[in-house]
Amino acid sequence: MTETDLIDRLMKARRTLDANAQLHADVDDALDAIEDAAKEIERLTAALRYEQHQLNRIGTHGVNCWKWGPQHYECARRKIEDLEGAALVYEQHLSQKKVRDGTVLDR
Numbered sequence: 001m002t003e004t005d006l007i008d009r010l011m012k013a014r015r016t017l018d019a020n021a022q023l024h025a026d027v028d029d030a031l032d033a034i035e036d037a038a039k040e041i042e043r044l045t046a047a048l049r050y051e052q053h054q055l056n057r058i059g060t061h062g063v064n065c066w067k068w069g070p071q072h073y074e075c076a077r078r079k080i081e082d083l084e085g086a087a088l089v090y091e092q093h094l095s096q097k098k099v100r101d102g103t104v105l106d107r
């Protein structure tokens with residue numbers, strides 16, 4: 001083998017190594033993108049499941065359905081908000097009455 005042949009072979013090997021390194025980086029990028037896409041699919045699937053759960057419940061609500069369990073989570077949340085509002089109004093009335101009656105001067 002001549003010196004020129006040897007240099008040619010070394011340069012060819014170097015180009016192959018460079019190409020392999022690039023290929024490796026491309027594969028890594030592709031794997032990252034696949035991983036991101038999988039996470040997004042998982043997130044969207046969860047959101048869709050939640051939406052479907054919501055939609056499937058149309059017409060299945062009833063009086064005090066917030067007591068019926070996890071499928072009425074939103075109903076329970078609304079009930080809590082209603083009760084919080086009612087408690088606030090009651091508290092204000094009570095404190096005004098105490099001031100009127102003179103049972104409480106300061107709070």
Ligand SMILES: [Zn+2]
Nearest residue numbers: 061065072075
């Ligand atoms: Zn409900």
